[in-house]
Amino acid sequence: MRTVIISGASSGIGEATAERFARAGDHVVNLDIAPPRKDAPGEWIEADVSDWAAVGSAVTRVYDERGRLDVVIANAGISVRNGVLELTEEQARRTTSVNLLGVLALWQAAARVMVGRKEGVLLATASVNGLRGYPFYADYNATKAGVAALCRTFAMELSPYVRAACVSPGAVLTPMQLAEYTETMLAETNRQIPAGRHAAPSEIAEAFFYLASPAASFLTGQELVIDGGETAGATTSAFGRGGLS
């Protein structure tokens, strides 16, 4: 039974990922500021990933109690829609503290344990927003590009003992997406995705499960894009998104 820490597992992608690992018999620890569903698997540690001391204590506590730490998935993230002219310093700092520095804090604390054990897998949720200039999400986009950069750097420094990788989802139907998008925006997003729909959180969970598994033992320092084809092609020369109806 592996010990798996997942941040932001009280909702959306993290919740589905916790369920996937638990179904395989792993012990899952959810670091989240919000409580999980009553029937959620594993344990919940209330922690804000932007608080480095809290993250460090949580990792130490899990390792002391379980005696092992196999997989850490830094998934907690926030996004608030703002134009570059309106974005406040406070909002930009909060987005960065959670989405980028929160990943760094959790990975660093976990890496210290994993390097000592000479094994472990560090994973994170980045986003296709780190690959292109999606309007109204400047701070969010920058943090997600930063997560991919962290992933490459951790892989370089910690190989061959610890692997690091991130998943970059396109549009996923989660509470985060529903909070930000109206029905019209969701439909328009679907229209622009070759797959014609949002991903289900479980489709991202499967990617994490693969990346954490021995099947991915030669994979490190990479970003796995799961976006229904969203970033595969160009739009300027096309009328419609192509594909079959």
Ligand SMILES: NC(=O)c1ccc[n+]([C@@H]2O[C@H](COP(=O)([O-])OP(=O)(O)OC[C@H]3O[C@@H](n4cnc5c(N)ncnc54)[C@H](O)[C@@H]3O)[C@@H](O)[C@H]2O)c1
């Ligand atoms: N939904 C999408 O379309 C999409 C696409 C690409 C990437 N992502 C990324 O996936 C990750 C999960 O997003 P989601 O859509 O499942 O969102 P969500 O809002 O459903 O879940 C996010 C979880 O993170 C927790 N959280 C937020 N701030 C936290 C903090 N400071 N400390 C600890 N926990 C915190 C929340 O309480 C919540 O349980 C995020 O990093 C997000 O940027 C989402």
